[in-house]
Amino acid sequence: MPRGHGKKRKRVRPTPAHQPEESGQPLASGQVVAESTSVSVPASSPSFVSSSPAINPAPPASTDVPKYYGDLSAILARMVVDPDFRMRIFVPPDQSFVFAYWPDIKDCLLARPDAFTPLSSPARPPFEIRAILGKGMGMVATEAIAPGALIVRERPLLAVPMTLPGFYMDMLSNTSYMPESIRTEYFSLTNCKPPELPHAIGILNTNSVALNIMPGQLDDYCGVFKSICRVNHSCSPNAHTRWDADTFAGELRAVRSIAAGEEITFPYTDILVPRHERQEFLLRRYKFTCKCPACSLPPAAQARNDQARTHIDTVVLPSLLSVSAQGTRSVRELLDLVALLQEADSGSPMIWRIVAKELAGTYCGLGMREEAVKWARKAMEMTIAHTGKDKGWAAVVEAPERTEVWRSKVGVRRGK
Numbered sequence: 001m002p003r004g005h006g007k008k009r010k011r012v013r014p015t016p017a018h019q020p021e022e023s024g025q026p027l028a029s030g031q032v033v034a035e036s037t038s039v040s041v042p043a044s045s046p047s048f049v050s051s052s053p054a055i056n057p058a059p060p061a062s063t064d065v066p067k068y069y070g071d072l073s074a075i076l077a078r079m080v081v082d083p084d085f086r087m088r089i090f091v092p093p094d095q096s097f098v099f100a101y102w103p104d105i106k107d108c109l110l111a112r113p114d115a116f117t118p119l120s121s122p123a124r125p126p127f128e129i130r131a132i133l134g135k136g137m138g139m140v141a142t143e144a145i146a147p148g149a150l151i152v153r154e155r156p157l158l159a160v161p162m163t164l165p166g167f168y169m170d171m172l173s174n175t176s177y178m179p180e181s182i183r184t185e186y187f188s189l190t191n192c193k194p195p196e197l198p199h200a201i202g203i204l205n206t207n208s209v210a211l212n213i214m215p216g217q218l219d220d221y222c223g224v225f226k227s228i229c230r231v232n233h234s235c236s237p238n239a240h241t242r243w244d245a246d247t248f249a250g251e252l253r254a255v256r257s258i259a260a261g262e263e264i265t266f267p268y269t270d271i272l273v274p275r276h277e278r279q280e281f282l283l284r285r286y287k288f289t290c291k292c293p294a295c296s297l298p299p300a301a302q303a304r305n306d307q308a309r310t311h312i313d314t315v316v317l318p319s320l321l322s323v324s325a326q327g328t329r330s331v332r333e334l335l336d337l338v339a340l341l342q343e344a345d346s347g348s349p350m351i352w353r354i355v356a357k358e359l360a361g362t363y364c365g366l367g368m369r370e371e372a373v374k375w376a377r378k379a380m381e382m383t384i385a386h387t388g389k390d391k392g393w394a395a396v397v398e399a400p401e402r403t404e405v406w407r408s409k410v411g412v413r414r415g416k
């Protein structure tokens with residue numbers, strides 16, 4: 001489930017994909033491009049203790065390198081010059097995952113000793129993985145799921161650098177470096193890539209999700225997950241994935257109410273672009289034609305939906321992210337944004353979070369308790385979906401008048 005988008009456009013992105021080849025960063029030579037969707041959210045550094053062996057294969061002659069791997073010269077050159085720059089591999093004692101990493105991240109990993117302790121997850125998963133007509137397997141809710149609620153939290157089966165040379169991938173998957181239990185799960189995942197591509201890499205490029213391991217490095221690693229990688233795409237998604245560096249785990253959370261029996265989906269790509277761009281990307285990268293609600297509208301509604309998404313992307317989002325514009329919008333302007341977000345139906349928790357926070361703050365300032373609680377709840381749900389934490393919004397929902405938001409009187413300045 002890679003991410004990224006077909007067209008190179010300079011944009012400020014909330015959650016969607018940042019893939020090397022599409023993020024505006026040129027591909028360094030020597031990279032295997034792991035095509036990854038995002039478990040987004042920038043990482044603080046994860047932690048890690050490893051006594052794992054370094055993998056030190058003789059770098060293959062360039063003729064051995066299948067064309068998919070690109071030019072490996074940058075990585076290989078560094079390996080030749082610096083004998084310590086070799087892939088390391090970490091498998092925890094319970095053999096629950098394999099983490100292949102470049103040694104330059106070791107210090108950052110060592111700084112967080114809690115990352116690989118056992119994970120807490122919902123006792124009874126609120127979903128099942130089953131066949132979905134026309135999509136292969138998919139994830140379906142088995143009970144109602146509230147916005148912001150955790151659907152699954154899991155360690156990756158495999159995490160590797162985005163710049164993983166292909167021979168490492170072959171080696172990882174074909175040797176005892178990958179425990180049997182992981183290998184079985186890994187090779188049960190789907191592969192939409194052409195048969196000429198080695199199967200292990202096809203699976204990686206069909207399923208991997210971008211991870212942020214080093215602080216300040218966007219999507220430097222990617223991971224493949226047992227359950228998250230069964231989630232199909234929608235341009236009107238009901239869930240959001242995020243990478244939690246603290247626990248070295250991917251999380252899937254609801255961004256709206258999900259009914260029992262409903263399919264759970266998240267976006268594989270930038271969904272603030274018009275339908276034809278999304279469709280072109282998904283067909284090229286994932287070999288399917290999206291038939292989600294946002295791609296199946298009648299022509300007039302489709303045009304409005306495309307327009308709403310483009311407007312959010314090019315006008316609204318830059319303004320929401322601009323510090324100088326914060327706190328200057330009136331209730332009327334904010335409610336107009338709400339109507340636009342509803343029209344677009346693109347479900348971004350990051351955008352909803354900003355708008356809901358501003359509305360909650362404004363209503364608090366105006367002393368309008370009922371409206372303040374309504375928008376504080378939305379801010380809480382979207383903040384949890386986006387960051388994994390409520391960041392104080394639960395307290396505002398509970399008793400707004402006892403919080404700083406109420407006392408800020410920001411709404412009085414803005415007026416209704």
Ligand SMILES: C[S@@+](CC[C@H](N)C(=O)[O-])C[C@H]1O[C@@H](n2cnc3c(N)ncnc32)[C@H](O)[C@@H]1O
Nearest residue numbers: 001135136137190192207229230232233286288
């Ligand atoms: C990461 S996998 C998702 C799980 C996959 N359906 C399975 O059977 O394991 C990505 C692949 O799922 C399929 N897929 C994902 N979203 C889809 C959608 N909205 N419609 C049709 N196929 C989809 C495509 O074949 C895609 O290459």
